Amino acid sequence: MSKNIKKIAVMTSGGDSPGMNAAIRSVVRTCAFHNIECVGIYRGYQGLIDGDFVEMTARSVSNIINKGGTILKSARCKLFRTPEGRNVAHKNLLKEGVEALIVIGGDGSFTGAMIFNQEYGYPVIGIPGTIDNDIYGTKYTLGYDTALNTVVDVIDKIRDTASSHNRLFFVEVMGRDAGHLALNAGVGAGAEEILIPEENLGLERLLESLERSRKSGKTSSIVVVAEGHKTGENVFGLAEYVEKNLPNYDIRVSVLGHLQRGGAPSCFDRVLASRMGVKAVESILEGKSNYMVGINNDTIVLTPLDQAIKGKSEIDADLLRVSDIMTI
Known part of the structure; x- marks a missing residue:
């Protein structure tokens, strides 16, 4: 593991989904395990522009693995879609001493992270959180x-x-x-x-x-x-x-x-979020960036963000056939 990164930020963006809190908890505690500082960003990209940061420790994420929604809140942010907004966000991260960003959300959130990486070379990793399960590169998304x-x-x-x-x-x-x-x-x-x-x-x-x-x-x-x-x-x-x-x-x-x-996340989502959070932090420490963490064949994998955004999740054709048979 590389020890160059000293401070990582985590945020949730877009629509909330059960398991986001479990993923926040995993990111924060993996940072603590590797002696890395971690900060949370409230209200997604809006909070990134407003400088709404909070220090997070292993104890600050106690008793959230079972809670739905997201303790870091979420918001839509039109300003981050502009170069001016992203410039303010970048300055806030540098001011806070944050060296990498983990974004928990869907394809819209990943698009913002990818553009941010392209403009500033800023290390970013995505964790898929959406109940629609419509992200390419992972069999399951958090909350589905x-x-x-x-x-x-x-x-x-x-x-x-x-x-x-x-x-x-x-x-x-x-x-x-x-x-x-x-x-x-x-x-x-x-x-x-x-x-x-x-x-x-x-x-x-x-x-x-x-x-x-x-x-x-x-x-x-x-x-x-x-x-x-x-x-x-x-x-x-x-x-x-x-x-x-x-x-x-x-x-x-x-x-x-x-x-x-809404509602408390299932055991499956809690475990998946825990695995994804660990992989996200350790991928950053290994020098990786511009990837999304996913799961395929019960193995945690990385997919380039552009593929996750542009790719299409396929419907299960065999399950469609099963549904036809079951309606007789």
Whole structure:
């Protein structure tokens, strides 16, 4: 390990996700283990520009591994998108004596880190934190497993009332550009149909599937809809269309919204965050920069930030086939 780096900063940026606090804890305690100073930056890039820094020690991150959200807060920052804003951020880091930056967030946050590195040669490492699981270079992102379990738990509860009243529920989950959450939750909760951005089911096929389910004896149904699905209608429009064409169904819509982001992280996310935090700090100490930490085949790996940003996470084609078989 290189001992040239003496002070590292960590921040969370973009949408919060369960496991971010566990990752902060891991970064801070890995720094302490290697006798490196660590500072936290409040409110992401906005705090970087405002100079909102706080010293962090092993004890300052006690009892946060089980908490959702992020103790360092998060914020959108338009000013960091400008050269002037990034210049102020760079001066603040130099003034504080910080020599490297760890950014926990999604592709937007990584884009900012990559540009910052290109302009100033400043060492940066990214840790992927987003419930959408849509970052290239990692099988899982922090928060995805927790959100998935939250969604399945909620759908299980919705199915209870759907069965009691012989209803069809459209359940919208997050996933503007990727359907990982909808697909896995749909299979896990036994949904009759799953609508995702990667596949256009088509309105007619949706009607045929629901009518087939009704004729086969199903008295209630669940359709899981990713918010970025390509079927052609928003979730309320879908409900209206089906209600008009299949009047035998009593239809309801449930938009899960931000409850998917909250809650205590699962054990999987806590362990993953701990592993990623250690890898991020030790990669910096080894002289590496402009990488994202990820996990593939249960091994912690590094992916260049530009590939993580530009690459596309692939939907599991085999799981799509499984979902088709399960809807019979």
